[in-house]
Amino acid sequence: MIGSLGGLLRRAWTHPSGRWGALALVVLALVAVAAPPLLPDPAEMPDAVLGATPPSLAHPLGTDQLNRDMLARVVVGGRISLSVAVLAVLVSLTLGAAVGLVAGYAGGWVDAILMRGVDAALAIPRLFVLLLLLVVWEHIPLGALILVIGTTGWFATSRLVRGEVLRLRHEPFVTASEALGATGWRTIARHLLPNAAGPLLVAATLGVGDVILLEAGLSFLGLGVQPPTPSWGGMVLEARPLIVTAPWTAIFPGAAIVLTVLSVNLLGDALQAALDPRGA
């Protein structure tokens, strides 16, 4: 499995956009992890009276309307957004794989019920599900937020895994090992991962982009990540009154979102192309 993943990554690397995407992500991740100790405290309001100041040497990205350093806030916000996205996607992957495995292997009415449920869940836009939950759960703790976002995003993954399981089920080596007495269950699990790893990785990568946009949107509506914890969407919300007089307060957090999601999507695209060269 590692081998096939490695091969996939190598092939993705040959795409220029994939290369840029991957590089940008690595840089972003490094900054998010390593930079905060080097930067001022994002909650510091040295002189709130000064309000928003344009970018300068002391504050490379300027300050927001409470005179907090924008660079520090964008970086810490990035840390939050990236961790929420990655963890939520992990939750989705796990849930989706589990359900897909069960549905594909069990077949019959279990499969039918599960898939009908997945269809129904896919009919309700993810944003609305989250809105209905978060509107009543004011001040949701970050961990619960991650779980909630993750639990709403596994449906397409389960389909994917189920498809793979169904395909594998009819492979000769599975029927053969079943005839020999080994439970098909284990065989499938052993062979599932290498085969599904590629598409799952692509789905996960693109999923990270989706969650970043989703979480930014929720923070913009005042749900999701709560102040004073900085979040990119929350920063755009606070910057709204200043969009004309202090545009940098809104532009930088938004640009951070665009950069991150774009990198993630470029990488995902390259991985997809590496998987299936015909579509490139």
Place this chain on the structure above:
Amino acid sequence: MIRWLVRRTLQAAATFAIALLLLFVLMRLAPGDPLSRLVGDRDVSAAEIEQLRRRFGVDQPLLIQLQAFLAGAARGDLGVSIEHFPDRVTTLLASRLPATLLLGGVVLLLNFTVGIWLGVRQAVRRGSRFDRWTGRLALAAYAMPGFWLGLVLVAFLSLRWRLLPAAQMTDPLLPAGADGLTRALDILRHLALPALTLSLTSIALTMRHQRAAMLSVFRLDFVTAARARGLSEKRVRWGHAWRNTLVPMLTLLGLWLPVLVSGSVFVESVFNWPGLGSLAAQAIAARDYPVLLGTATLVSGAVVFAGLAADLGYALADPRVRPS
């Protein structure tokens, strides 16, 4: 064929029913007292509370509650709004639907003309700089949050350069006797920025779908045959190849609706466009749970219906897909 249609429709109805069930579960799952969510903070008389108790049966067995909820939805009764009490949720939804349909329709139009044209061009010039860079630009636009792009566009196009209005759907001071053309133009001016925002952030979807569909069609024999017959490239491209992508593009319509609806929550609230999206955003700020639930129900129904329509269109258009 009819049998298939009936079966498929029943399937769609079942899916919608399960979606309603999921919404019901969601409503009960969230922390807090479910009744308070339906009543909010307003002063309610004891009689009203009793009535709500009976309807949503919060102290009755869950199955009865579910039954009441589903029955209500089937009747078209989605409850009463908290913020706009005593307006019914269905009334509110109906009043806001036209604005969203208008915006959505225009966005659909923009997407499916410009997006298709670009997608075809990309496929034809596959691998070229045009192909690669249009793809990247579209992806960059897709990565933009709708609320951010909307704000930036307003800041520059409305406020700095005064080209277009910044908010709402109509000019409040339009004289009462203004003719239809004036009104239409006024709405169009107000429509421009929200439609632009929504289209830009979703055009990547259309472009990619179209591009992929064209590429797969190009590989088919009849295209080579058409070329061999000496038909002009343009005729091959549009007359033969593109025609065959219509069917796969139908699936895009089904995918596209949830994207449009979710995006419109942000874009409509930034532009104060009086549609379903801004209704949902206001319901959030007002903790108006019945309206949110009603909007989610309506949207789910629309998505299921769109999927059914797409399938039907698919079956009608491509005889190979039709079951025997």
Place this chain on the structure above:
Amino acid sequence: MFIHRLLIPALFTAASPAAALQRSNDHGSAVIIMGQEPATPIPTLLNGSANIAVSDLLFLRLARPGVGLSTTDERAFEPQLAQSWSRRDSLTIVFELDARARWHDGVAVTAKDVVFSFARMRDSTVDAQRALLLRHLASVVAEGDRRVVMRFRRAYPEQFYDASYHVQLLPAHLVDSLPPGPRFTSSEFVKRPVGNGPYRWTRRDPGRQLELAADPGYFLGAPKLDRLVFLTVRDPEAQINLLLDGTADILEAVPPVSGPVRLAANPAVKLLNIPSLSVLYLLFNQRAPGDRTRAHPILGDVEVRRAISLALDRLNLARSTYGRFALPADAPAAQAHWTRGIVPRGTAYNPPAARALLASRGWVDRNGDGVLEKDGVPLTLRLSIPATSATRAIMAPQVQEQLRRIGVRVEIDRLDFPVFIERRTKGEFDLDLSAANMDPSPSGIVQSWSCAGRGGSNVGWYCDPGLDSLLDRAIYTTGSGGRTWQAAYARLQGDVPAVFLASPAWSVAVHSRFRNVSIRPESPYGDLWRWSVDPGRRISRDGTGAPSR
């Protein structure tokens, strides 16, 4: 009719299409932006400043305070529905109604309307606040069609103010058949009110706009602004945008720091600074949220409240929100109140003292998470703010941060305005950033800070009988005014029912084409009927405005 020359350029010009109508030169119309919807600008249904402001155009009083807001001098008042007044003795005032005054349906305004309106509004089940303000009024009697005699139970300086200011008249002939309650609120009168002011009701588009048309027969002079449109726009951003692109003419609450900067982009918009009647304060809920029978578990302790007030840098809060020259308020005395100058100095910023005070009351951080606890309960407080208030959006995070430094965790609830009001009224909050629009007289303080105000404006449920008697003395004894007020304020400060933050100057944005502009602190649109438009600067919508009904 209007002829379109080219369609495409029409799409991109900012000017709206014009309709040509002949009108006298200085007439025009005005578009006014309201942050909340004035859905019921009708006396007895006046909840919210939007309703109050618009009602001044529809329903008049007997008299109103003159410029300068001296509420204790009878001669300084301006006539409205009462043409003149006189005294029979120190307890009795006689009003003579103006014979020209008429309701919008043509019926004359008579003494019967006065008697009826006072009876309605002194009913404490209908309007508890007004009943409280009018508690010293003994009787209101009509003598004939035009004369009203009011008797008070005691003599005090603001007697005339109470007699004339608090009640706007309702038409007896239309409303006396509608008892207060659902029959009234769902009646045709509330859907299409009939008033006696310079403007009459045209139509309302729920949630969006309200239109009023000038009453050319208004007895004090025909208004020059023929048409008023009140647009409901909640979002402060959208409000400024509408001013900047020329769709709107007047905005009452311009965000103090960013507003003027942004509005500079449209030189046609002028900013007026009006001494305001508002005071911003951080209110403590003295009772348990959701259960007023118990004291608040954390804020019931006056030392905790005092500690919080020590931890807030009020000077910086005021300046960062309202500009460099803002000063903090130390008591509920607004800029426009005469008592402002005699308010004793409030607490100084002293975070170490705050920490020490909390520690002395048993609040210590045992588990090192940065939040103080006592008996296992963390010091967490929820702060409610309306989502659309720009000033609260700046203040709340600073309050949160300053309190975080002494170990108090504050969670901010951004709520839609009606929900914010509901929660406040029901006492479901810990902290609340209130902006009170006070009455012209400092005596309005009883509504929010006296025991009798509980159930009305006193949502924190603060009650100190000692303060009540001091206020009584200050309001009702002639002569001892200044020093008793000072003592009352000092006592209020000692109880710390709230941390007073600022009494800001008020910025109103007005389009520069209007002439004879005057905005009153207690009634922003009360003088709109006197405004006119510079004939050389009329714009397209000034030419429209034939009353549609």
